[in-house]
Structures are given as structure tokens and as C-alpha cells.
Amino acid sequence: MTVYIFTVFYMLLSACIIYPPIEFVSAGITVKDIFSSWLGSENEFFIQYHxxxxxxxxxVHSVLPFGYLLGLVLFGNIETARIFLGSDNPLWPTLAVCSLIGPIYAVYKVLCWSRNNWATHPIAESLAVxxxxxxxxxxxxxxxxxxYRRIDKIVIDTNSVTRIVATDNWIIKISPYKLYVAHQSDTALIVNKSDTHVMSPTTRGEVQFVNIEVKPTRIGAQSFTIRLNALDFKDLQDKVSRPITVLENVTFHRTVLDRFIDTFxxxxxxxxxxxxxxxxxxxxGCMQTTSNVKLNRLCENVSEAVGPDACVACYCRPMWCIECIAKWFASRQNxxxxxxWLSSKCTCPVCRAKFCLLDVCLVRTLSQ
Structure with missing residues (x-):
């Protein structure tokens, strides 16, 4: 039983090392934190650091299988480990050899990369283009x-192992094993997909992601895809010098305000x-759309209208469209x-009567 418990524990630990959750990142149990003294300063020597x-x-990833076998011997049940890994069991030498293939291959690749001042490393090869x-x-x-040393760069954490860096001239995607690099002067950026995920079925919260295809035109340069939160899109768009093309069939909320307006x-x-x-x-408000909203107090009875936070009847005629009143509502919130925001209150832009979301009604015109 001890072997099975250790196996489950080691699998979870390995998964957290390969794809660290927030708790591991906060506790500094990541590769870059453990080897920080050897890695040096990312801000000073960005490429060499990575x-x-x-x-x-x-x-670290290559020694995980060997660590499992070593853990079985050190922490597993002695009798079970002896049966499982005993000298009479032909599975033992097979597992031992397989667990050593990863570290041996990793050492071999590092030796190959180190030749000619790391010129054959995947990161160096991507820059050589x-x-x-x-x-x-x-x-x-x-x-x-x-x-990268300049303070006006933007760095977007897309997940615990991937980051996007945009400087004055470069777009860089940082992955566990390499860097994807594109020079802005000869790169096309295309938003080709968006998807929305509900964070909880009991709340209105949702998160939206967009996939941006980065296509360098430089011969030999590798295309790559950026997947980021839609709310980070504007930050990236403001930083890059190239226009970001959004395909016609792709829609997403570029800002918190856009998402609020749709929910409103x-x-x-x-x-x-x-x-x-x-x-x-x-x-x-916009002078472009026919007014279609009336503030009509519905949230509570007149007898309940007491206190400074109570909603008040608004006697203004319909003067606003739904989008403008949503923007006004959002502008008055924290x-x-x-x-x-949705549970808060606001005041009428004209008469200052206090209202909430339940008091906003769409207008239906009666035929005369």
C-alpha cells in the first residue's frame, strides 16, 4: 500500500514541477527559483538567463523518472519494493535503464548545445535567423x-510556464524549453480564435481568451501562437507597432468595460x-442611436424608499440608448x-435620481 501512496504522491509532485500551480509559484518551488543563484539576472542578461x-x-524534467525509482527504494515498503525491483525480476533492469535514458540524453544535448559558444542551442538558432x-x-x-532592460516593455503571464514579452521591436514568447522570437517590423499578427469560459456556474464571472497567430515573414523564422486573456489584448495592442488583424468571425471583450456592457x-x-x-x-449621449432606455423604478415599493441609498423615481423622458447608460453606470463605479458593479447603484445623468440595474427598462413604443 505504501508503494501506491508514494506513486500517487510522486505523480502529483511531478505534475506540479512540470506545470507549477499558484501555490508552488508563490512558495518559490519552481525551476527558476531553485536555480536562481546560477541563472543570474533576467533583467540584465535576458537571453543568457533563458x-x-x-x-x-x-x-529537472529528465530526472523525474529516476527520482521515482529512487524514492521507491528509499521510502517504499521494503518487501514490496524487493518483489517489484528485486534482482530476480526482469522488470528492474528495464526500469533502471529507462530511468537513466532521460538524464543521459539531457547531458548529451547540453554538451552539443555548448559547442561554439551555444550557437546550436534552440534559442540561439531562433535568434540567428x-x-x-x-x-x-x-x-x-x-x-x-x-x-528588455527598458521600463516601457510589457510582460504578460499567460500561465505558470509561459509568458509574453513585447519590447519596442520584439515579440517574444517564453516557453519551458525555448523562446519564440519575432521582429515587429516584418511580422503579421492575426487574432484567429476566441473562447469564453464560465468561472463558476453560480456567478456571472467569466474569462475570455484570444489566440493570436504571430507570423514572421523573415525566411527561417518560426510562426507561433499567443494565447492570452482578452483583457490583456489592449496592452499588447498598444505596445506593438504592427496592427493586429481580427478575423471577421472572431468577437471578444477587449476591456472590462466591453464585458460589463454586454452583461448589463x-x-x-x-x-x-x-x-x-x-x-x-x-x-x-452618442447622437447615433435612437434612445431606447427609461429609468423606471421597479426594485422596491414606494413605502420602502427610505434612507440615502434607496432608489428614487426618475421622471425624465427616454433620452439614452442602452449602451450609453451602461457606460455611464460603469463610470460611476469603483x-x-x-x-x-452590477449590484451597485448610480444616479440619472440628468436629474440625479438614484437607480439600480432593476430600474433600467428597455422602451417599447405603442402604435398609435
């Missing part, structure tokens, strides 16, 4: 190092309509507490 980090990651006038990959690495519309659609026979005019 060459070392990829080597450390490869080595951008060499001009017989320069070496070191010169490209130096340019990237300089730009969905909730208002559940409220009763406000029926009127008067002619509707243009929205005084931007650091977006999760409370």
Missing part, C-alpha cells in the same frame, strides 16, 4: 537584452419593458471592485 533556464528545466551582414546571434541577443444588456433584457406612445429622439 538559455540557462531551459537547460535547468530540461535536466535575424542576423544581418554576417553578424552572430550574440549581437541580436545583445539588442534584445538592451530593450443581458440583465436589462430580463426587466419589464417600459411602454410609451411618445416619439423617441436620438440618444443625447474601478477596483468590478465584481460589485
Amino acid at each position: 538559455i540557462k533556464r531551459s537547460i535547468a528545466t530540461l535536466f 535575424y542576423c544581418n551582414n554576417n553578424t552572430r546571434w550574440i549581437s541580436v541577443a545583445s539588442d534584445i537584452n538592451i530593450e 444588456k443581458e440583465e436589462v433584457a430580463k426587466n419589464p419593458y417600459y411602454e410609451t406612445a411618445q416619439e423617441l429622439e436620438q440618444c443625447i 474601478e477596483n471592485a468590478t465584481e460589485t
Whole structure:
């Protein structure tokens, strides 16, 4: 039984080492934290740091099978381990050899990469594509190092093992074993997919992701895909000098406000309509859409309207469209507490009557 418990424990531990959860990252139990003294400063020598980090990651991942076998002998039940790994069991030498293949291969690859000042390392090879006038990959690495030191770069953590870096001239995707590099001057960026995930079935919270295909036109450069939270899209868009093409069939919320407006519309659609026979005019907010919203107090009875936070009847005629009133509602909320926006209150832009989401009604015009 001890062997089975150890096996389950080691599998979970290995998964957390390969793809560390938030708890491991916070506790500093990651490859880059454990080897931080050897890796040096990422801010000073960005490329050299990640060459070392990829080597450390490869080595740690390669010794995981050997660590399991060693753990069985040290921490497993002696009798069970003897049956499972005894000299009479032909499975033992097979497992022993297989567990050593990974570390041996890792050492071999590191020795191969180290030749000619790491020129054959995957990161160096990806940089060599951008060499001009017989320069070496070191010169490209130096340019990237300089730009990474600048404070105006953006760094987006897409998950615990992948990051996106955008500097003045470069777009870089950091993965466990290599860097994907593209120079902005000859790169096309295309948003080709978006997907939405509900964080909890009992709440309105959801998260939306977009996939951006980065396609360098430089001969030999490798295309790659960036998957990031849709709310980080604008930060990336503002930093890169190239336009980001969004395919016609792809829609997503680029900001928190965009997501709130859509949710606001969905909730208002559940409220009763406000029926009127008067002619509707243009929205005084955008002057582009016919006004279609009336603030009609429905959330509580008149007798319950006590206290400074109670909603108040609004006697203004319909003057706003749903999108403008949603933007006004959002502008009056605490931007650091977006999760409370829908349950909060606001005041009418004209008469300052206090209202909540339940008081916002779409207008239905009665035929005369």
C-alpha cells in the first residue's frame, strides 16, 4: 500500500514541477527559483538567463523518472519494493535503464548545445535567423537584452510556464524549453480564435481568451501562437507597432468595460419593458442611436424608499440608448471592485435620481 501512496504522491509532485500551480509559484518551488543563484539576472542578461533556464528545466524534467525509482527504494515498503525491483525480476533492469535514458540524453544535448559558444542551442538558432551582414546571434541577443532592460516593455503571464514579452521591436514568447522570437517590423499578427469560459456556474464571472497567430515573414523564422486573456489584448495592442488583424468571425471583450456592457444588456433584457406612445429622439449621449432606455423604478415599493441609498423615481423622458447608460453606470463605479458593479447603484445623468440595474427598462413604443 505504501508503494501506491508514494506513486500517487510522486505523480502529483511531478505534475506540479512540470506545470507549477499558484501555490508552488508563490512558495518559490519552481525551476527558476531553485536555480536562481546560477541563472543570474533576467533583467540584465535576458537571453543568457533563458538559455540557462531551459537547460535547468530540461535536466529537472529528465530526472523525474529516476527520482521515482529512487524514492521507491528509499521510502517504499521494503518487501514490496524487493518483489517489484528485486534482482530476480526482469522488470528492474528495464526500469533502471529507462530511468537513466532521460538524464543521459539531457547531458548529451547540453554538451552539443555548448559547442561554439551555444550557437546550436534552440534559442540561439531562433535568434540567428535575424542576423544581418554576417553578424552572430550574440549581437541580436545583445539588442534584445538592451530593450528588455527598458521600463516601457510589457510582460504578460499567460500561465505558470509561459509568458509574453513585447519590447519596442520584439515579440517574444517564453516557453519551458525555448523562446519564440519575432521582429515587429516584418511580422503579421492575426487574432484567429476566441473562447469564453464560465468561472463558476453560480456567478456571472467569466474569462475570455484570444489566440493570436504571430507570423514572421523573415525566411527561417518560426510562426507561433499567443494565447492570452482578452483583457490583456489592449496592452499588447498598444505596445506593438504592427496592427493586429481580427478575423471577421472572431468577437471578444477587449476591456472590462466591453464585458460589463454586454452583461448589463443581458440583465436589462430580463426587466419589464417600459411602454410609451411618445416619439423617441436620438440618444443625447452618442447622437447615433435612437434612445431606447427609461429609468423606471421597479426594485422596491414606494413605502420602502427610505434612507440615502434607496432608489428614487426618475421622471425624465427616454433620452439614452442602452449602451450609453451602461457606460455611464460603469463610470460611476469603483474601478477596483468590478465584481460589485452590477449590484451597485448610480444616479440619472440628468436629474440625479438614484437607480439600480432593476430600474433600467428597455422602451417599447405603442402604435398609435
